Amino acid sequence: MRHAIAILALAVSAPLVAASVQQLPGAPDASRVTAGTYTADSGHSLVGWRVDHFGFNSYFGIFGDVAGTLTLDPANPAAAKVDVTIPVSKVTTASAGLTDHLLRAGKDGGQPDFFGPNPADARFVSTSVTPNGNRARIAGNLTLNGQTRPVTLDAEFTGAGANPMNKKETVGFEATATIKRSEFGVNYAIPMVSDEVKLDITVAFEKN
Template sequence: MKKAIILFAVALLNTAAFAQTTWTNDKMHSKLGFTITHLSVSDVDGIFTDFTCTITASKPDFSDAKFALTVNAASVNTDVDYRDKDLRSAGYFDVAKYPIITFASTGVSTVSANHYKLSGNLTLHGVTKPVTLDLWYRGTITNPMTKKDDAGFKLTGTINRTDFGIAPNAPNAMLSTDVIINANGEFAKQ
């Protein structure tokens, strides 16, 4: 009986220590990128330099995590000024009309240890569609600089640009309809 009470107390403490924790991306150690194929022969990479992502979770393995992402669409950067201006125009992201990109998760399903399918609603170019992406929880450590817990994640997946009205008249041979999403992030426990 005494053993059962001790085990219950330890389980209760562990649950209380992690109850509904919020994590925010460390902007210096987080990257939100994409890749699209140009003329069917080369890949063009880009990033968004201004975004915020928060995670709330009550389980230490993040299997119940909820993600909320907000992106400044005008922060698109492909290292080519002319192309970046074009991407901000009405022909692509139309940042004057649709300045914010959002993602709100609706569920997490376990694939294997620390590997999940993350489902949610992506709003891009004024269109909201459900998407499912691959999420890898890379672990949690105590950051030696801040002395706070940091968790690491990698997110990958593919979306169809035409589903969101991005350059709908550009043929696949010119710009692939598939856009690969590739994000890495460190998240600080709040």
């Protein structure tokens, strides 16, 4: 009798449990992507950076409010184009003193150690896309601190679907890259603070 009651209770509760499990609106399913032009969701797009500090450990910070566009056709992913800007002036670290150092003017009218108080936005413009399943290598030109150099991103398609807040079709990507800051004229404290900078990028794009 107890066994029968347990089975009945399970049968009644199972639909309720299933109903309580919500499905995520986004999934890495290319069939959800439609062709068109997408605009970066600045509130949910970040560029993280990481440098080695004195050979002891890594230190990292972020640039937020990434803006820009992605033109994408799932039938021809190699033709995709991306053009994004990164507001260097909005750099954030866990140390108020370091953040101030990144953005302060040079001493006695000299060049700033890093970016200075009014840095121009950085900009990445793709020149080619080489897809490989849900991943791609995106070659392009990065302009930073007045210098333009080629940079390649190792990117991954991470999700697509309708944003439940605004109903817009959304696609998400993550990417990594490594640059040398000396190539962009940011030379302060090399090699005590590494020349090599690792970038960790996450961007959501919403269809126009």
